[in-house]
Amino acid sequence: MEMMRSISQLKQYIHRKKEQKLTIGFVPTMGYLHEGHMSLMEKATSQCDIVVLSIYVNPLQFGPNEDFDEYPRDMERDMQIARNMNVDVVFSPTTEEIYPNKIYTTVSVSNLTSRLCGASRPGHFDGVSTVVMKLLNIVEPHKAYFGQKDAQQVAVIKQMVTDLNMNVEIVPCPIIREKDGLALSSRNVYLDKAEREQAIKLFESLEQSERWIEEQNVTSFELEQLLYEHISSAHLANIDYIEVLSFPDMQPIENNIPISQLLSNHQVIIALAVKFGTTRLIDNRIYTGSLNTEKREPELGGMIYV
């Protein structure tokens, strides 16, 4: 496995591999790797000849009061994981390498970003789409792998790639969870014991949602109320948002028709963002088609369940 910090070095490497007709898979991450990232690397190595993992905590996607400085980092451990997962190159550039000068160009995806994390983290998705564009131009992969836990991020990146005729296939991968259901996140390390115990409420509420939709025929409005009650019963939970939207366009749905009826024509996402102490967790579930038939994969999204 090679570790590279320089864009030009990586580009030369990619150029050589493409000359050999090898396919390139790309897994962009902010490091502090967990099994969610490992599932991306696993899929990438199974589908591509060469896998590039990037580890870069991108300042552009953090707000002024967010956790950029505190974001967990452990390069040695990450390198070991990447090696174990048969990654070919770890690309870990400095910020001077990625932003050698002030950047004046922004890639923005409107509409999909007006709600959820787009609303609660202003500028976040511009930072994401701009750096992902840069990384995709540097690596020029055939396929790039993203975790479905950040469902809005995946939707934004897919929209960008389609709108701008970019030459890459975006591969969304299922959410990976702890045994008790907590979605894996590098930020979980921040949680203290009591917070960690209560964080399970997110997964529980998503599990409950299925029954509420299927058995109680709730509307999106009613479902949001039930989710709110369930999650706020955890006294450490500080709810950022609870939204039930159409997917992947992230727009409000009819709030006086049962969701179960809407599912014949729409995919629906339940998206949650909840703070425990200073730690902001997100989770989601996407419902496709009738819940009474065998669960299908969402059009954008890999498996829903773990």
Place this chain on the structure above:
Amino acid sequence: MEMMRSISQLKQYIHRKKEQKLTIGFVPTMGYLHEGHMSLMEKATSQCDIVVLSIYVNPLQFGPNEDFDEYPRDMERDMQIARNMNVDVVFSPTTEEIYPNKIYTTVSVSNLTSRLCGASRPGHFDGVSTVVMKLLNIVEPHKAYFGQKDAQQVAVIKQMVTDLNMNVEIVPCPIIREKDGLALSSRNVYLDKAEREQAIKLFESLEQSERWIEEQNVTSFELEQLLYEHISSAHLANIDYIEVLSFPDMQPIENNIPISQLLSNHQVIIALAVKFGTTRLIDNRIYTGSLNTEKREPELGGMIYV
């Protein structure tokens, strides 16, 4: 020469040519080709194995009260010119092909676009940078050729390519002029006889500027005044803007120091936009280094003079 309307057809063609290790040159245009475009094609064919010319009038870069519908079109004549210039492919997509669905993604270059045409044509450069990004992703050229008449456009595209690590070299090409000095533009065809005669004032004022800078040691403020007086002596001229800015960042320069002194550290652009009737003409000149020594090419810009 091949004519293509489909993105996938063009992509397959490019893929085959790249497999043969041929270099691709790209000349994006809105058609109604003139000798300015021809100079781009000539440079492209001299530097690249395969030259793709695109002809596409992009609605996204026209304002609601601009001349999108009236923009001159003559595909037959354009095809003949392209054939004569040894272009390999004319890519002339429909708007359904370029924008099959509503586009949510915008590429914006800030700072460089706050003045000149960026100020007088709101949204124009977002439309330009977004469509150029799309076209560059479709054609994936090694080099792309742009006319320096649209100096701000070239600066914006170069900034975008640098900021986003795009894999293309932007080649700016000198302004091509009529015998009397009028910069070539597809829009010149709109001018009636009286307007055409007075339109020469733009070039004249740029020519005069050299003397004003060199002999009268004018400041940017004084130069703008002199340009204003000269151009407005044409009674059909309706001035949109006259600006003297640093180049290529398009920012105001010290207005109480003679320009001739500033030239030791800065490139300076004189940029003009003037309407004659409904026809909006632009022109510019870039000054680099001392005017007393042999004129050098600006860092971004090919030759200054015709």
